[in-house]
Amino acid sequence: MKYSFRNDYGEIGNPEIIKILLESAYEQTPGYGLDPYTKALEIKFRELTKEDLNLYLVSAGTQTNMILIDKALENYEAVIAVDTGHVNVHETGAIEGSGHKILITPGIDGKLTPEGVLKILEEHVDFHMVIPKLVYISNSTELGTVYRLEEIQALYRLCQEKGLYFYIDGARLASALASSVANYTLADIAKYSDAFYFGGTKNGILYGEALLIKNKQLKENFHYHLKNKGGMLAKSYVVAKMFLRLLEDDLYLKHARHANYCAEQLIKGLDLLAVPHLPPNHTNQIFLTLSNETIARLSEDYKFDIWSPGKKESMIRLVTSWATDIKMCEEFILDLKKILNK
Amino acid sequence: MKYSFRNDYGEIGNPEIIKILLESAYEQTPGYGLDPYTKALEIKFRELTKEDLNLYLVSAGTQTNMILIDKALENYEAVIAVDTGHVNVHETGAIEGSGHKILITPGIDGKLTPEGVLKILEEHVDFHMVIPKLVYISNSTELGTVYRLEEIQALYRLCQEKGLYFYIDGARLASALASSVANYTLADIAKYSDAFYFGGTKNGILYGEALLIKNKQLKENFHYHLKNKGGMLAKSYVVAKMFLRLLEDDLYLKHARHANYCAEQLIKGLDLLAVPHLPPNHTNQIFLTLSNETIARLSEDYKFDIWSPGKKESMIRLVTSWATDIKMCEEFILDLKKILNK
Amino acid sequence: MKYSFRNDYGEIGNPEIIKILLESAYEQTPGYGLDPYTKALEIKFRELTKEDLNLYLVSAGTQTNMILIDKALENYEAVIAVDTGHVNVHETGAIEGSGHKILITPGIDGKLTPEGVLKILEEHVDFHMVIPKLVYISNSTELGTVYRLEEIQALYRLCQEKGLYFYIDGARLASALASSVANYTLADIAKYSDAFYFGGTKNGILYGEALLIKNKQLKENFHYHLKNKGGMLAKSYVVAKMFLRLLEDDLYLKHARHANYCAEQLIKGLDLLAVPHLPPNHTNQIFLTLSNETIARLSEDYKFDIWSPGKKESMIRLVTSWATDIKMCEEFILDLKKILNK
């Protein structure tokens, strides 16, 4: 086995970040988020965004989505999401498991549209149906695409107008912000949402997601809610220290730019080999279609997920990360070229 | 401020353990518990206990209790626990929040008795009441006490006889195993329970709890359940690596013995000063009673929790850890002596 | 078998009420509570109480408690109730099953006291514990006792002051209102609570409970909540028609007075026979203690529940109803006298 392109949480973490933990291994700090590092991180996020955000550090993405959504919704209220949305497909029913229906609508390149939201609102008219109450998007999306500022604004405005919460799943938010498509910054994400999370697990730290809540109603008693749902971390300060480093010198963007750059090089190679892939590719996920025979031979040297299996050919997913070795991207293309006899 | 005796999760982690992460920072590993380290840890636990245990790595203790109990019980089934039990008092309703009643009974020194269990079983007779179905204990307990082997065996046998699950919350299991009271090993814990968790957060790693399930019914589809409840960690392998080190050379026992030893020294000092404290103290938690004035003066230099506030005097809790500086224990006693004018 | 004193829901219903249904069997009426009868009943309750009550008709008592409490509370919020409370003991974990912890305190004669509530409030101090948020009482209580106006007022005022909801389970509210102890009317129940239910099942209708909500926050989207929890009745109008009759000419009080009167006659007889029973008895439930032998002989002719079984003697419960035959009460006493050889 030469290399894995399976995901962006396959390497432990940036040594620079781990060193910080090592250097303060014996430092004494209060637990459960009441420590100075969690506080400093909250202040840092507030400074970066100029918004009155509350910060909660959580261990995993599905957990973050589940806990935020469960805070926002009564059981008779529902999420609106695209059919390919992570909450709908890849969370083993965690949202429904905590009591909330997800109403789905087709997306465009994995992105939700105001039209899609409006259609659902129009269909839900009386108390025999749920009340759509929270709009969920992920940015970058499950298909590796990135929202434009105007798309985010349009969704947020619609939510404001209709009394809906707007929540952004940012498992790969850095990857979106670092893409060439993103005509906005972290501050805009905060400005045009009620809550979002800034993913750490896929951005080079050991673990942890930073949930940031702007909407006052969602903030109320959130520490109680977090503990009740099993999401509170005794050593919140460990996660805070890692995030503080990510935000310093825009390390999170450097991580994401590297991942995106590696993906770009892979795509250039694929294009030269005329291998079809899902457009548009602006982040660190590439969905390409190869014959099953080619995939079998590639699998001898590389790890990746088979996204959509077919009888003759299948779609596979390549993911690059903050840690990806650019040389291995080149080698992958060379090896693929050999297999394809091109 | 000189020193904190507030808890055993106040220091980041043993540098030896952090170094292991640092050294393998770029290593590529599969996610979601399907990696060789999580597998190796499971094998290690099976070797240590000679039991067919399944391992699941989770980020926090309340979460672990909540997820295991929710797997074990239908909503019409209930937990039996002592009134001081962590699940009853200090989990912000997480067990009830996931649908399960806790039936409480007074303990002896924080420990559950077979008589207490039997009384509850006798009271629950028809379908207007819940069915008691899982017995919960923590070892060491919330009061720092430790079960004897014969006590654990008696509870387990009763559970076997009555068709109940027996689950041990081991947030401080190492501390129990390292105590002078424990006439048993990890293997006995596995032998005389259906499931238990081995706490890492309070034993010197960055975060993480190792949930170990022996009972076949509880194992079924547990990965699905874990993901559904938000407990699955993408980088399970990071936790696994840390636990592997804890189990090597009995490092977990060394950590716990150190904490227990520090507590012992504190108690010796308290006894010399004739300061009353809850007997029996065999682990790393000490509950002592001081005048509120003394507490106020101690608070200038030391951090600790006020466990049970009173008008004139209060009970405070001192906790030692794997990282506690034994010199600070001595200094604490000297300072207390000065305050007490003894 | 001569007669059953087992409960007050053992007879189908007052023929006068059933006749109303018979006479309008083919009448066409809208469903799901949007009908003129449900509306008229709501108006009737508003007139009787001079309070802006919303009415929801539900099929059963446990369901009513569960649905109201689930509307009022987040999962990190808890109910306060006496240990003998129906929600705590006799609902098979329905409240916890929908996510809410019940904090219990001893009552006096089955009645909750402000002191009991205050003690619980004082114990719950941080986000590791639930937030007590709703005070639950039943009136008449599980022990057949009745609150005085000043007791209800004191609890309501405390709730108002502390930001708690005050909810009255009125499965046997008519029985309380009809008792000699009750120095208040239905209007006071509405005035000094956030919500209550007026039980029909135990007051001579075929089925149905009238949930009445005064607090605005609890009213919000309640129809959605009711449907989501499975509590909405297609033929709400059937229940409404029966309740309209109950409220006409104070039929509900006549029903309850009859039941209470029958109980009073039984108690007079028991007192003459010097049979010990729980004081004070003002409603339609009597808890008396007899030797197991006497109970066995009584059981040949009468049905009743054994409330608290003992080795030599046990406590049994006699319940009278709107339909109880007063002659059978006399006969019961005569038969008991014979058995006791008095």
Next chain:
Amino acid sequence: MKYSFRNDYGEIGNPEIIKILLESAYEQTPGYGLDPYTKALEIKFRELTKEDLNLYLVSAGTQTNMILIDKALENYEAVIAVDTGHVNVHETGAIEGSGHKILITPGIDGKLTPEGVLKILEEHVDFHMVIPKLVYISNSTELGTVYRLEEIQALYRLCQEKGLYFYIDGARLASALASSVANYTLADIAKYSDAFYFGGTKNGILYGEALLIKNKQLKENFHYHLKNKGGMLAKSYVVAKMFLRLLEDDLYLKHARHANYCAEQLIKGLDLLAVPHLPPNHTNQIFLTLSNETIARLSEDYKFDIWSPGKKESMIRLVTSWATDIKMCEEFILDLKKILNK
């Protein structure tokens, strides 16, 4: 207003049935389903079906679906249903509210196909996704269509083969059984399902649904589950008495045949007037499309639901019932003819 074709739960109930309640108004009967009538009804259903069915009487349809499905599924398991299914659209999220995702697939005339089920099974491959575990159909369907025996058998066999539960929502089961399409009896419904419910509310009784469970795993502790979910009725015997009458002399089929016959007459009239309606129509629901102007004029005299509103024309639903006056069907057609100037 002349007449309502809005639904089949708009009339109180068959006087013959109400009379039975009237005649036994004072009869004393045990509560909570432990009475001889509930038992007799269970025996009657077992005789009719030759299957070992357990019977539970519940007050409403959404509640019945919610409680059965919640018994069958863990939170990581899901329902498969057609997109138009009642559980998916018209239960205000009750299924998700109790923790279970619904996976939807397009139906043919509102009916689920084995191909639809298989496609969902193939898509759900690992622990990041739910496990499809229960197949839900309603018969007759939301569109008034009826399954053929061979369709039901095919679905049941597929479920047996794949380890899924097969559950039939029979809110309008009588209407299906009475239709010309149904080449089967109640016995076949029991034979080819794990559980089903036989609707009473829409078949001429005051309220109540009969849930019948054949699968042993679903039966386990069901009384506890029913009470925990708020579904247990104190006066189960009232519902049992009404159902016993429905089953006597095939009264349920007479009721349903009458409703279906009335619908047939309406359809004949519509066909003569060339009014388009959804084919095929074999039960008591008719979905027809008219201009909004025509609908407005019809609404002056008749009540019905607007099923799918459009800008110029809309689809309305006419429902007939056990109580429908056949003359009013004729009059409706005559009035429509006048409006249409035909």
